[in-house]
Amino acid sequence: MAILKTDAVVLKGWKLGETSKILSLCTKDYGKVKVVAKGGLGPKSKFKGCLEPMTRIRLIFYDKKTRDLQLLSQSDILDGHIHIIGDFTRSTLGLAQVELVERVLTQDEPFMMMYDLLCSVLSGLDRDSGFLEGLFWYFETHFIDIMGYKPTWDNCLECSVSLGGEGGFFQPGNGGLLCTACGPRQGGLRVGGDTLEILYWLQRCDIHEVVRLNPDAGQKSSIRRMFDLYFRTHIEGMKPLKSLGLYYEMEFA
Numbered sequence: 001m002a003i004l005k006t007d008a009v010v011l012k013g014w015k016l017g018e019t020s021k022i023l024s025l026c027t028k029d030y031g032k033v034k035v036v037a038k039g040g041l042g043p044k045s046k047f048k049g050c051l052e053p054m055t056r057i058r059l060i061f062y063d064k065k066t067r068d069l070q071l072l073s074q075s076d077i078l079d080g081h082i083h084i085i086g087d088f089t090r091s092t093l094g095l096a097q098v099e100l101v102e103r104v105l106t107q108d109e110p111f112m113m114m115y116d117l118l119c120s121v122l123s124g125l126d127r128d129s130g131f132l133e134g135l136f137w138y139f140e141t142h143f144i145d146i147m148g149y150k151p152t153w154d155n156c157l158e159c160s161v162s163l164g165g166e167g168g169f170f171q172p173g174n175g176g177l178l179c180t181a182c183g184p185r186q187g188g189l190r191v192g193g194d195t196l197e198i199l200y201w202l203q204r205c206d207i208h209e210v211v212r213l214n215p216d217a218g219q220k221s222s223i224r225r226m227f228d229l230y231f232r233t234h235i236e237g238m239k240p241l242k243s244l245g246l247y248y249e250m251e252f253a
Contacts, residue, residue: 011025023037026105059076084122093244096136099243130212151175151176191226
């Protein structure tokens with residue numbers, strides 16, 4: 001049995017018995033790890049404040065490769081993201097991020113880039129103001145890249161012509177779009193050039209810039225649908241994110 005120390009973001013928690021809790025963590029050094037916080041729900045718990053989703057912690061745990069659940073020994077809060085808590089928009093978008101990581105990241109697979117991305121976007125949600133959904137789009141954009149299925153937004157998949165201002169026909173299974181000349185023969189979701197400009201920019205921009213976006217209703221609808229199609233195409237069994245659904249419901253209420 002090894003004693004390991006690392007930083008992590010809490011993805012999800014489950015109650016275990018009356019006073020304990022299971023946590024799914026995205027760790028900096030060991031990928032996704034599940035730990036048991038014994039007595040974590042008790043009134044005098046040494047883990048107080050460290051067990052909620054989106055919390056960034058420093059922890060020590062006992063790791064035994066023959067078991068799926070490891071034992072949490074010690075934890076300290078690095079960032080509780082206090083401005084996210086209690087804010088509906090910030091919290092639903094933040095929870096959508098940890099929900100996506102929890103569903104897709106496999107246990108014990110090191111993904112330091114994923115941890116860094118998650119931390120940076122949660123910090124942005126906690127700090128920035130403006131179009132906050134842009135931060136979630138930024139997260140989705142770079143999540144796709146890290147997982148190895150980065151799409152092409154600028155050139156036609158078939159003839160390589162620049163899509164330019166005309167846009168094209170989105171084909172999620174092929175990782176990009178067909179131009180307006182090639183697309184009508186094969187179909188796909190019609191996407192305008194202005195929407196593609198946003199998606200292309202998201203692949204290259206600084207995270208601090210994304211809250212300045214001011215997309216119209218049509219652009220938001222297209223980008224949301226494209227990300228949804230892309231994830232459902234490339235991730236087996238992918239279902240809509242519950243937290244993101246709540247965010248959409250409130251927007252249209």
